[in-house]
Amino acid sequence: MAKIKISDVAREAGVSLGTVSNALNHPEKLRPETLKLINETINRLGYLPNQSARQLAGGTTKSFGLVLPRLDHGFSLQIASGAHNEARKHGYDLLIANADNDDILEDHYLRYFMGTQMSGVMVQPMASPDWHPAMTKIPVPIVHLDIRCSEPGYYVAADNEAQGRIIAELAIARGARHIVVVGRAAFMQLTLRVLGIHKALALHPDIKIEVIDAGEWNTAADGYGIGAQIAERPADERPDFVVGLTDVLASGVISALTDKGISVPEQVRVAGCDGNPLAWSGAVPLTTVAPPGYEIGRKGVQLLMEQIEDKPAAKTKRVRIGSAARTVTTVTASEGINRQELVRPFLLERVSTQNAKPHPTGQPMVPTTDINLGAYL
Amino acid sequence: MAKIKISDVAREAGVSLGTVSNALNHPEKLRPETLKLINETINRLGYLPNQSARQLAGGTTKSFGLVLPRLDHGFSLQIASGAHNEARKHGYDLLIANADNDDILEDHYLRYFMGTQMSGVMVQPMASPDWHPAMTKIPVPIVHLDIRCSEPGYYVAADNEAQGRIIAELAIARGARHIVVVGRAAFMQLTLRVLGIHKALALHPDIKIEVIDAGEWNTAADGYGIGAQIAERPADERPDFVVGLTDVLASGVISALTDKGISVPEQVRVAGCDGNPLAWSGAVPLTTVAPPGYEIGRKGVQLLMEQIEDKPAAKTKRVRIGSAARTVTTVTASEGINRQELVRPFLLERVSTQNAKPHPTGQPMVPTTDINLGAYL
């Protein structure tokens, strides 16, 4: 069962090679009967075009690549979802690679995508948004997600710092005296969230803050370990508010605390950060900041499309979404700020399971409490 | 910034084209100094090999494709995770495509992967595991996941029917009198789960069972809608046990019920099916059957590797994992049953958040209760 190629189809159908190619790519150029004949032959033979050859000959495919640090964070999934829908809307395919929290792998997949003649590539980078200098020379549109990177470059950033601030505001509003933040330090976005927390707490020197590194994976197990450690402290050294920089971490902490007989949220409040789908739905009594992942994915693809469609446009374009506010700010190097759009608010506080609401469509609904977002506008 | 190709590198480094190619693929064949020189040139120029050309010329890439019906189901993510780890172990890349619950898209991506000279392709199909006849002629190793398909073919199936049975057993054990099952009918695996439930209830004609189609997406919103509808029924028509064929559905139901003042699990018990990561971790008071997705992904890649490494071997190979039992059964056409391995048990009942345990490594830990799994061995 040697692979069937276009020439086999051509011979079998009694037409020339170029005609079969046209049947595939420019069917309108063929006489209907010829087209029909060819299609039948294709089906009969089970011919499948060799994508590599197509790309080589044709120059590009209508597909985008997306490199994600991990698949089990609700936030990344929302990015994937937004990107997927937007890409399909433009007739593009979306291929996803999981870098598995490994920056070498991230780089690997990135190069892979760039070398595959993808029409564009997106990354949610873990640490180093700033590219190997030579990389910038590569003529493949690229957009960085969830991070700001230095010029030249396109990015769509959620304001991670603001997410931290929001969580901190919440903690303050709930009367926290001692906050523990749990998360993987090497993960840049998380570091920004921590920064935001620190900034928000700057005016509250009486509130004690402590940051615990969650190890390499940010898994529930890591969270559990830390939660257990917290539970074993004497009551007066125990925090009254724990921030999991990731929903999974947060739920691991909750799990450990309750296991050890410490009640959540009565004795210790726990908040996450990810907007995991299960959190919206109300089954999880987890307070979480939900960064607008869906929007970010969507915008990312839009930025890719812009680069594809009018190359000569602005070299640099940045979009910051929901920077702790409810707007999308689009900044073009040449134009300055040019647009603001309404975006879903993104703090979801769950005190009980009582305030859950369904989301209307495939898009996530994120209920919100009114913790003065205005301050960050 | 025209694209830099291998010949540019060769010219710049003063060696021949073939030598640069060797530097990339068979570095051991080169004199160390030559290799060094070439690598420096590559970096200086920012050269990135054209994957399409490589694939065309080389015949294949060391990469697998995985088509998933959706990214937001914990189960699919576990498959991806297992497949990823196993693939990397063998030095292969894994590319993931999201079919978004659309069988046309599923087919599209499948063809795409097959045509990309992937070394192998895996699908978690939604409906039609049985291929267009011509498809079987295509010489790309393919493995179906989470489903059984007719010969010839390789698959790794979780026993969905058994998952249904297990849930039903649980319901019976908890004294259910009226069970409502919620899920998208068109989704084959879900249908099997329903079948399992029916079978388990065959001996209990006194237990009323009702199946509600969840619409197209199986989202939390769908679950919420159905939950709301259930909540509005008069008390005596209301079920005392709801099965969400998906964790997200289940949590949507929980959300609606609690919103409407019906307490879970006191008045109505709700169970899911997916083993969502957040469910393991203890933040979610959700009873769920956790199919061994991680194992399935792993096995899938192993089957791909077998096909790659010894082509002439058995044409058909089926693996059924954790068929409601704790074993992996490997069946080869020629050999019959030949192996059994221990696998994690997979029922996770959460009555409260008290029984959560961390999972030891990146792999999911699934606590279990002892609801006679033995019966299904």
Next chain:
DNA sequence: CGGCCCCTTTGATGCGTTTCAAGTACAAGC
């Protein structure tokens, strides 16, 4: 009947690699 034009089909060319048989340079052995 010849000339023109339009619609359709043809097939040679090149895309950027890998591969591999053939080549080169150099060292060791006689």
Next chain:
DNA sequence: GCTTGTACTTGAAACGCATCAAAGGGGCCG
């Protein structure tokens, strides 16, 4: 000094397809 061998390196030939200039065929007009 010649041969044999070793260690690298070379470059031409595919890989399967899209493209596009050119050829073919048919209808229409003069």
